[in-house]
């Protein structure tokens with residue numbers, strides 16, 4: 001599996017029909033919950049003071065991440081930045097798991 005940090009900045013047009021806006025937000029929330037239960041959308045945090053989130057995805061590959069992001073109901077109204085994550089050599093959890101001393 002591959003880990004990604006994804007930042008989503010949402011900008012829904014102000015003139016979008018309010019009913020449609022609510023449908024999109026509800027559908028987005030339902031899909032987000034489904035993907036969390038499936039273990040692919042591991043974390044989601046609100047960026048304080050912004051209509052943005054930073055999320056961690058744990059998915060098979062780039063293609064699966066793309067498929068998920070492309071399928072988000074709010075995708076047409078998002079700016080998305082994807083950062084692939086690699087293990088950091090100073091991560092104590094990694095050193096502990098390997099039984100090595102990080103010093």
Ligand SMILES: O=C(O)C[C@H]1C=CC(=O)O1
Nearest residue numbers: 010028029032051052053
């Ligand atoms: O509110 C957001 O950050 C946008 C989007 C991402 C997940 C979700 O439920 O809504």
